[in-house]
Amino acid sequence: MARYSCESQSVALITLTNPPVNALSYAVRQGILAGLRKASADPAVKSVVLCGANGKFCAGAEISEFNSDPTRRLPMLVDIINLMEKSDKPVVAAIEGVALGGGLEVALGCHYRIAQCQAKVGLPEVTLGILPGAGGTQRLPRLVGVNAALDIITSGRHMLASEALKLGIVDEIVDSNTVEAAIALAKKAEGLPIGPRRICSKTVQCPDNLEAILDEATKKIKKQARGALSPLVCIQAVRMATQLPFSEGMKKERELFNTLVTSGQASALRYAFFAQRAVEKWTTPSGNWKTAVALPIHTAAVIGLGTMGRGITVSLVKAGIPVIALEDNQRQLDIGKKAVEALLGQVAQKLEPPENKNDSNLLSRVKYTLNFAELRDVDLVIEAVFEDMMLKKGVFRKLTAVCKPEAFLCTNTSGLDVDQIASVTTRPERVIGTHFFAPAHVMKLLEVVRGHRTSPQTIGTVMKLAKALNKIGVVVGNCPGFVGNRMLAPYSENACFLLEEGSQPEEVDRVLEEFGFAMGLFRVIDLSGLDVGWRSRREKGLTGPELPPGTPPRSRNGKRYCPIPDLLVENGRLGQKTGKGWYQYVKPGGRVSSPDPWIQDFLKSYRLTHNIKTRYIDQDEIIERCLYPLINEGFKILEEDIAAGPEDIDIIYIYGYGWPKHTGGPMYYAWTVGLPKVLSKLEKYSEAYPDVPSMKPSNLLRKLVSNGSPSPSQWRTVTRPSNSKL
Structure with missing residues (x-):
């Protein structure tokens, strides 16, 4: 909903109230419309301020409504924004927290925009396979120019208020009391001409090399977002803004939006959006995300300053967690220290605001040592030594002896048996696998590997830590290769077989x-x-x-x-x-x-x-023989309950292995291709290559096909094994 009130004799305040991020639901849109009409009809009201409750302006559309009853889409957001922009009473947006997607489009429809200095704005619709459909592609180029608009719209990136001010997206930034500042600005605007403040009345300032700019943007997108449709359509929409009057451009924007929102890619990206949120809600036989009491991590240690250890150290420091970094000899410690400090220097230069760009603040959070005894008081240890079972067991024996009993002991392994490592400790319930991906300070994924005796509290604590590190934690069971690398093996194996054959x-x-x-x-x-x-x-x-x-x-x-x-x-x-x-x-x-x-x-x-007769292998066979065995292994993983559901596998592959997000991930992709087709192709290749076990279709795949190929959200109801690893 949206709450209406009068904060002074002349200023009406419309407050969006839809926790947690004031998404533009049906009720919120109705509330905004009612508030605008009420303010317009009240002669005492001379101006309007639009804000969001709980320190957040608006994070955009209610994504769950995309597939809802069309009658629930009225009033349309675009109509509300147009009404607001045409108002003869100035409307000021008071931006706190975020103004993203439809939230920024609402702000662009206001006549003035004021933002708190830590607020972020952006148009991330492209990440959902669509484009800004409420005027974003038409208003933004008129406000900031073609170059900036292309960058913002096609990347979907978020920017701080300081950058938005430089670009002209907001008119003013304040440290605090944003709503009060907006009310003061609204009062100043009363009686001033509104026409020049309406973005729709502006023309796009087209540079002489416009076509070259658009062509270069297209080439960049085709290289960076291979196969993705929505960024290319966004460029088309911006082109329309340069060629057509505002009203005609809006019609074209709506046509393009309607094409995208019903596309397979948009459906896949919405699936991935909700899948990312679903993996946070982990469940095991002994506990789940609701019942586990996660403990805070105030101090941490990293053992081993190789490539992975350095990245993990930097990740912890970026999250504000002091780190003790340990190596086994002075030379390796010196090399590791130099590398960590170089990485932290790069991190410091990217920090906002500028006053945070102080290397010493970050460097002071790391202490380097050769002495295990210095780890006695840390809350959590991440072992990142070479991938060797005997070496890791030796480390964990030492950790058991020196760390406090309540410390969590994590092993950064890409596939070794977590239970074996835990077996040398006196606290297996506090041992867990944390499979970071290289470079660890950049990659978003963290496979959280539960051992047989790992406690729910340990899982909950590490999942909370993952979020603090700005990573996506996915809880998986313990088996060779876990989920990601186990599925990677048949992918690599069959790609090499293709080389043998031609x-x-x-x-x-x-x-x-x-x-x-x-x-x-x-x-x-x-x-x-x-x-x-x-x-x-x-x-x-x-x-x-x-x-x-x-x-x-x-x-x-x-x-x-x-x-x-x-x-x-x-x-x-x-x-x-x-x-x-x-x-x-x-x-x-x-x-x-x-x-x-x-x-x-x-x-x-x-x-x-080896007397191998070569032949021409077409692209369909390359895709099928590389990706279908990987997918087949995913079904086996689900069958064994190593992963809780297809969403877990898909998020692991999107964020850890570069699987194209616009296909939804390997398991969702298999469903869109058609499970009967995947099964048929695997049967064909299994018959042709009987000595390649990865081609033999999994029992779960066969069962799903026999059950009518239900959507991925229903797969876990088809079978629930007794030999669960979760």
Whole structure:
């Protein structure tokens, strides 16, 4: 709803009240409209102030209403904004907290805008697969120009009030008492001409190189948001603002909005929006997000200052948590310290407001040591040493001896058995896996791995910490590779089989990138290093000197095996770090790749050696053989209850593995493709490649198809296993 009151003899105050963020629900829209009409009809009212309750202006549309009864969409927000803008009484927006999406569009319809200095504004509709549909694409270019409008609308980014002031989005910023300042501004505006304050009456200032600007924006979007429709349509809408009168541009905006809002991509992005919120509500047999009492973390320790440890340390410091960073020798400690300080220097430069850009404030939060005894009083420890079970167990034995009994002990592992690590401690209920993703101070995902005896309080505390670190925590069960890396294995395996049969790395990557991945699989492997996977395979006995003599080169335990990645490592091709991997680079450590003739010759020789008849493999088969086994593994994970639902898997893959968000994630994508089709293709490939177990369809997939392929929200009701890992 929206509350109407008169704060002085001449100023009416309309307060949006829809906790927690004053979303523009049906009731709120009705309330705004009623308030505007009441103010217009009251001769004593000379001006209006629009604000939000509880220190938040408005975070935009009520997304749950997108699929609602059309009659619930009236009054339309666009009509309310137009009415407000046409008012002959000045309307002032008092922006506190956030003015996002429809909230900013409402503010743009006001004649004046005043913001509290910490408020954020933006038009994030593009992240939901739509565009600002209440005048945002038509008013913003008229207010700030084409360049700024394109950046704001196509990125969906949020900006602080200080930037909004520089751009002209707001007229004034204040430190506090925003509503009082808005009332004072409203009184000053009484009697002043309103016409010049109506954005709709302005014309877009078109630069001479307008077409070049629009073309460059299109190229940028196609590169950065591969396959995403809404950013490109946003550019079309901004183009309309430069070519058409306001009223005609608004009609085009509405047409484009209606096209997008009913698209498959918008549906997928709305699913992802709600999935991200659903994963916060974790449940285990012994407790859940409601009942677990999370403890505050005042101090933390990080053990190991390699790549992951450095990023984790920076994440904690950014969250305001003092850190004790420990290494096992002075040289590694010095190297780690230098790297952490460099990262913190970069972080400091990005902080707002400018007075926070003081490196020393951040650097003072980290203490470096070689002594485990200094960890005795920390609330939480994150172990980030090398991925070796014996090494990690040794660390946890020491932690058990020195840390206070109530301290939480976390292991940053990408797939080792959390229960084994916990077994060497006297407090397994306080041990939990925290799988960060590299770079840890940038990547949003945190796999929170529950061991057999991990307590609900431990889970709750780490999930709360994830939020403090600005990460998305997803609770998963304990199994080799957990969720993300377990699904990655069949993806990588089958991509390599394609190379054996005739594909080139760049061909596979091109298809995956056209699908929407920012980087194809082989580019990603070059980035992380081919030696990472090689070490894992060696530890499993799949390659290396301990492989039994006479082992067939392309078979392991009766299953198909591709030794090509092992052979590349043996040839010193480790990826970007050596300048050669699946691709070649100008120099070691370089980022610009090109296809390597050596790889082509090597693959040709390999196929001849193993008498493999090559063939042309089209893009459909590449997608099916790379992604369907990954999806199939996801169904097995659900069947075993390693993940609570498809939403958990989809969020893990969107935020941890670069799965294109506009497809909703792997499990949602499978549903949109059609579960019967996925099943049929897996059956086809399983028959063709009986020695590839990842192609054998999961029982859950078969069960879902036999149950009519219900939507992902209903999958968990189809089966609930007795051998739950959650």
